[in-house]
Amino acid sequence: MALKVLFINPPWYRLQGLMSTYPPMGSLYIAAVLERDGFDCCVWNADYSSKPLKVSEGSSATTTAEMTRKFQEYKDLLNDLNKPVWQEVRTVIQEEKPDVVGLLCYTTSVQSVLNTAAIARQVNPECIIVCGGPHATVRPEDLLSDNSAVNYVIRGEGETAMLHFMRTLRDGGDPSGVPGLVFRNGAGLVSNERAECYEDTAALPVPAKHLLRHADRLPAVVFQPIFSSRGCPAKCIYCSSFHIFGRKPRAVPVEIVIEEIELLKKNFNVHHFFICDDTFASEREHTMTLLREIVRRRLNITWGCQTRGEKLDEDLVRAMKKAGCTQVSIGVETGSPRIRKLIKKGNTNEDVERAVALLKKYRIEVATFFMFGFPTETREDIEQTVAFMKKLDPYVAHCNIATPDPGTEFMEMARAQNLMPATITDWSMHYHQSPDMFITDQFTPDEKLELIAKLQKVFDAHNKRKARLDLIKRAPLYVRIIMKEKLYRHPAYLIGKLRDLT
Ligand code: B12
Numbered sequence: 001m002a003l004k005v006l007f008i009n010p011p012w013y014r015l016q017g018l019m020s021t022y023p024p025m026g027s028l029y030i031a032a033v034l035e036r037d038g039f040d041c042c043v044w045n046a047d048y049s050s051k052p053l054k055v056s057e058g059s060s061a062t063t064t065a066e067m068t069r070k071f072q073e074y075k076d077l078l079n080d081l082n083k084p085v086w087q088e089v090r091t092v093i094q095e096e097k098p099d100v101v102g103l104l105c106y107t108t109s110v111q112s113v114l115n116t117a118a119i120a121r122q123v124n125p126e127c128i129i130v131c132g133g134p135h136a137t138v139r140p141e142d143l144l145s146d147n148s149a150v151n152y153v154i155r156g157e158g159e160t161a162m163l164h165f166m167r168t169l170r171d172g173g174d175p176s177g178v179p180g181l182v183f184r185n186g187a188g189l190v191s192n193e194r195a196e197c198y199e200d201t202a203a204l205p206v207p208a209k210h211l212l213r214h215a216d217r218l219p220a221v222v223f224q225p226i227f228s229s230r231g232c233p234a235k236c237i238y239c240s241s242f243h244i245f246g247r248k249p250r251a252v253p254v255e256i257v258i259e260e261i262e263l264l265k266k267n268f269n270v271h272h273f274f275i276c277d278d279t280f281a282s283e284r285e286h287t288m289t290l291l292r293e294i295v296r297r298r299l300n301i302t303w304g305c306q307t308r309g310e311k312l313d314e315d316l317v318r319a320m321k322k323a324g325c326t327q328v329s330i331g332v333e334t335g336s337p338r339i340r341k342l343i344k345k346g347n348t349n350e351d352v353e354r355a356v357a358l359l360k361k362y363r364i365e366v367a368t369f370f371m372f373g374f375p376t377e378t379r380e381d382i383e384q385t386v387a388f389m390k391k392l393d394p395y396v397a398h399c400n401i402a403t404p405d406p407g408t409e410f411m412e413m414a415r416a417q418n419l420m421p422a423t424i425t426d427w428s429m430h431y432h433q434s435p436d437m438f439i440t441d442q443f444t445p446d447e448k449l450e451l452i453a454k455l456q457k458v459f460d461a462h463n464k465r466k467a468r469l470d471l472i473k474r475a476p477l478y479v480r481i482i483m484k485e486k487l488y489r490h491p492a493y494l495i496g497k498l499r500d501l502t
């Protein structure tokens with residue numbers, strides 16, 4: 001009998017009364033590789049709900065203040081396994097009956113991963129539990145303490161290592177030689193050397209979205225994310241991405257991206273896509289070829305992407321528009337040139353202004369990310385950032401609290417300035433809406449809370465005004481999208497989206 005693997009993205013937004021539609025793409029890539037080899041796989045995003053919850057994902061900025069307000073509720077849910085969300089985790093594991101449970105672990109979700117593993121162990125004492133993802137890669141020790149139910153961690157890109165691991169289990173062998181594997185051995189941990197990053201991107205599979213649990217009941221928006229490259233050459237001090245993908249951009253061959261788009265159109269009725277590359281157009285020539293191909297094949301799609309200001313020039317933006325681009329997200333982060341230098345953003349305010357102006361010229365919606373609370377950041381720096389946001393006047397402006405994640409230069413800097421403890425055991429407050437972050441030493445604790453609330457209010461007001469105006473101006477377009485994507489079949493999702501405006 002084929003071994004069954006259940007991949008889970010443990011609940012995190014759900015613990016804050018929100019949901020995320022984004023599927024665990026890493027698990028879907030791995031599941032595609034395993035399926036090809038005869039394994040039975042199911043991928044479950046426990047952060048998606050069919051109930052009408054507000055939708056919090058990259059595109060939703062109005063929920064930021066709400067997440068901060070719900071901090072205590074989040075902590076309570078995290079620590080009480082009798083709550084309905086954990087009962088749901090138990091039920092899904094009971095129904096799917098996996099031999100192997102694969103868990104995606106971010107820094108914020110360590111406790112949620114440990115809870116999910118404990119539940120899986122209760123349901124089936126024999127099952128094998130393996131974790132991967134950004135936090136598991138940098139700090140496997142947090143998941144492999146003596147009382148944890150987790151058996152193994154696989155560091156880095158998981159496709160090849162997980163295949164190797166599963167084949168060994170199938171053959172009744174000992175997986176301890178799998179590259180990137182970390183496991184307990186007596187009092188300590190053994191950590192095998194990682195394999196190189198997937199250099200041959202042509203060998204990467206199309207993510208197996210059909211293996212999502214109840215794929216036929218999910219709205220088209222769940223199927224939107226695709227990738228045209230892995231890896232980002234920039235060195236922003238707060239970013240963890242390089243731990244998984246390295247710094248060398250690796251483009252996915254154009255034919256594979258096109259094949260994936262066609263498949264998603266045909267099988268899941270997707271007409272709008274989100275290209276989630278860390279930095280879209282890192283490899284300009286590859287991107288231009290992809291754009292030309294989308295036009296040549298008359299794919300008739302719309303799409304969004306995320307990139308850096310200096311990557312955009314007029315020829316590229318024109319080609320993006322022609323190929324159906326409707327929305328671009330840019331990591332602006334700050335309006336203060338001093339902070340921009342400190343965080344090694346590697347570009348200037350002028351680069352960002354130029355990019356935003358270009359996108360507006362071609363009527364492409366601009367979403368922007370900002371961060372506050374870096375070490376030494378002063379009131380004046382913050383005022384410069386707010387002024388810059390207003391000057392750019394984007395369609396969406398995300399207000400984030402700068403968060404030092406493990407393995408980043410930002411964490412080292414914070415520790416060197418005594419702004420972060422040397423040892424951290426509870427990672428549950430390490431996220432961009434957490435009132436425990438905002439570590440600059442320029443304010444008293446009360447001033448910080450006041451400032452965070454004020455900033456979130458300014459950004460929320462900006463976003464709601466823009467979204468309401470847009471809804472009025474482009475009502476017929478939204479009706480068309482609802483009809484085309486058959487969103488009327490998912491009223492809970494639509495209500496969740498509309499709740500963002502309240
Ligand atoms: C899209 C995205 C989101 C989406 C969806 C997240 C989701 N649920 O999947 C949204 C917007 C909801 C989101 C939210 C957040 N995100 Co985010 N996000 C991303 C982004 C841009 C792409 C994720 C992706 O699909 N990657 C592509 C896949 C193929 O890569 P992957 O997931 O890493 O998978 C590979 C390996 O990790 C491994 N692997 C993954 N899962 C598993 C499981 C097993 C069993 C095994 C063996 C291996 C394995 O193999 C995979 C294939 O090679 C990444 C940046 C990035 N480059 O990944 C940031 C990133 C993951 N996010 C990050 C952060 C900080 C957050 C937030 C904390 C932000 C916040 N609110 O404060 C939240 C946390 C949400 C949560 N659930 O805990 C950080 C994570 C840092 C960290 N140390 O954890 C990243 C790396 C960004 C960065 N530049 O630093 N995010």
Ligand code: SF4
Nearest residue numbers: 232234235236239278
């Ligand atoms: S541009 Fe984005 S992905 Fe690249 S290093 Fe900076 S934050 Fe990370």
